[in-house]
Amino acid sequence: MNEKYMEVLERYDLTADSVRRGRSGWICQTGQGMVLLKEYRGTQKRLEFETQVLEQVGQTGGIRVDDYLRTADGQLWAAGEDGTRYVLKHWFADRECSLRDRSEALSAVRRIAVLHKALQAIPEDPEWNLGSIRTELLWREMERHSLEIKRARGYIRGKKRRNEFEFCIMNNYQRFYEQAVQACEGMKRLNRPEAHAPLFLCHGNLDHHHILMGTGYTAFIEFHKMHLGEPMADLYHFMRKVLEKHSWDLELGLAMLEAYDRVLPLGNRDRDCLYCLFLYPEKYWKQINFYFNGKKNWISARNIEKIHGLEQQEAGRNRFLSKIK
Helix, strand or coil, X not given: CCHHHHHHHHCCCCCEEEEEEECCEEEEEECCEEEEEEECCCCHHHHHHHHHHHHHHCCCCCEEECCEECCCCCCCCEXXXXXXXXXXXXXXXXXXXXXXXXXXXXXXHHHHHHHHHHHHCCCCCHHHCCCCCXXXXXXXXXXXXXXXXXXHHHHHHCCCCCCHHHHHHHHHHHHHHXXXXXXXXXXXXXXXXXXXXCCEEECCCCCHHHEEECCCCEEXXXXXXXXXXXXXXXXXHHHHHHHHHCCCCHHHHHHHHHHHHHHXXXXXXXXHHHHXXXXXXXXXXXXXXXXXXXXXXXXXXXXXXXXXXXXXHHHHHHHHHHHHC
């Protein structure tokens, strides 16, 4: 292990028995268990916010989180000789959730509901007055992405010669853009001022990479995007990844919703929010965004396959949407 990292670890009164590179840091096996040491570039206030929340969530049965350890003198970070700041987190040897395993996906959804239930029980603290906690409303994000779709279409229309990817974009534009507008309008109605829509703490970046399947527990990691927002966005992101792997299997999709509902009941607003999220053509926007901000004169075969994949899965996606509306 690099000497400077060993020096930082000593600030925690810990000695590493073994060390390996991973998760953008150093995964260390110590006498007090596995920990992750990594650089920290955020603020003290953000770190205090995450610590406050994760300490409470960590007391919930059935789930674990990568909460922070304090140095021997009670600090949340330790600085190296060069001024670089490091944090130390509890870590886990468990593997990431498998999207292809149906039973594991259902188990993960149940634990997501447990996580959300724990987060919703934490009252908002006035000290959380941070920009990273109060993020852009979903309808505003959708509106911004829709403008980017429209802008890219205008650029492609002005080209005299188009490649295969650009032809795919133009052929699918009208259908996907209409879905984008409809989803945005629906989300905007859910967030109108008179609706008094509550915001809750949510993970903010919940996919299979951040869900580790342990024995008798599930570990949720990397809460650096945690914010006050729509918990349904967490559920949507995980479910969409699973459903894409299973060609939008209707039975599996409904089973995941039921699994979540049994732990944390879904209200009408929750279901409307999920419908808008699933309706928005996020994958179509991602491909356009990649194209428009990259080398437009060269598109990989993989990106063309992804666009064709959207066409092939559209019927299954529409069947799922018809059942959750």
